[in-house]
Amino acid sequence: MENRRTLAVLGARGVGKSSVVERFCYNRFYDNYNPTIMAMEHVTLKIDGKQYQCDIMDPAGQDDFSTLGPNVTIGVHGYILVFSVRERGSFEMLPGLNSNLLVALSGQKVPTLLVGNQSDCGTNERQVSVEEGKQLGKELKINYVECSAKSGEGVKEVFVTLLRDVNRTIADEVVDEGFKCSIS
Numbered sequence: 001m002e003n004r005r006t007l008a009v010l011g012a013r014g015v016g017k018s019s020v021v022e023r024f025c026y027n028r029f030y031d032n033y034n035p036t037i038m039a040m041e042h043v044t045l046k047i048d049g050k051q052y053q054c055d056i057m058d059p060a061g062q063d064d065f066s067t068l069g070p071n072v073t074i075g076v077h078g079y080i081l082v083f084s085v086r087e088r089g090s091f092e093m094l095p096g097l098n099s100n101l102l103v104a105l106s107g108q109k110v111p112t113l114l115v116g117n118q119s120d121c122g123t124n125e126r127q128v129s130v131e132e133g134k135q136l137g138k139e140l141k142i143n144y145v146e147c148s149a150k151s152g153e154g155v156k157e158v159f160v161t162l163l164r165d166v167n168r169t170i171a172d173e174v175v176d177e178g179f180k181c182s183i184s
């Protein structure tokens with residue numbers, strides 16, 4: 001018997017949302033870029049001695065999140081807002097995305113994590129500093145972490161951190177079995 005958690009990964013195009021999910025679920029990384037329309041991955045994992053079925057929604061990246069449909073607002077237990085530390089625009093659009101999300105959720109507080117991906121890049125390529133990421137996290141009242149889907153660094157922590165937040169807000173429930181892969 002597992003507890004079910006549904007997460008959604010939101011952010012601009014090409015920041016590495018699918019790559020972060022792919023790294024977490026399958027521990028693999030692709031250098032090529034294939035824009036996603038909508039993907040849903042399933043993984044089971046154990047956190048703090050309990051087994052969870054995690055459904056991870058990976059919708060298409062957008063530059064404008066003025067419309068957030070029910071597919072990404074209903075039944076989602078936690079959000080990962082991703083930007084690329086190599087792409088300042090993807091960082092600057094997140095306050096807008098966060099406030100549109102709050103409106104779409106009618107003010108309901110859903111655990112959310114701010115994630116700077118592509119932390120493997122060289123300092124000369126970096127367009128957003130760690131301090132700026134933390135500062136935005138403070139402004140949005142959400143935690144900030146960095147990761148690299150390419151190297152894998154920090155990726156598991158992204159999901160475990162968010163799932164622990166989710167677990168603090170919702171009770172466990174019993175769900176059916178039927179998922180793809182498992183992480184121990």
Ligand SMILES: Nc1nc2c(ncn2[C@@H]2O[C@H](COP(=O)(O)OP(=O)(O)OP(=O)(O)O)[C@@H](O)[C@H]2O)c(=O)[nH]1
Pocket residue numbers: 012013014015016017018019020030031032033034035036037059060061062117118119120121147148149150151
């Ligand atoms: N160096 C580096 N490249 C990355 C990283 N994550 C993703 N990429 C690359 O960035 C490109 C876009 O990655 P995707 O995972 O497809 O990005 P996405 O945000 O899902 O894109 P959309 O489907 O358009 O929303 C690909 O070429 C990836 O290989 C990372 O951590 N480091």
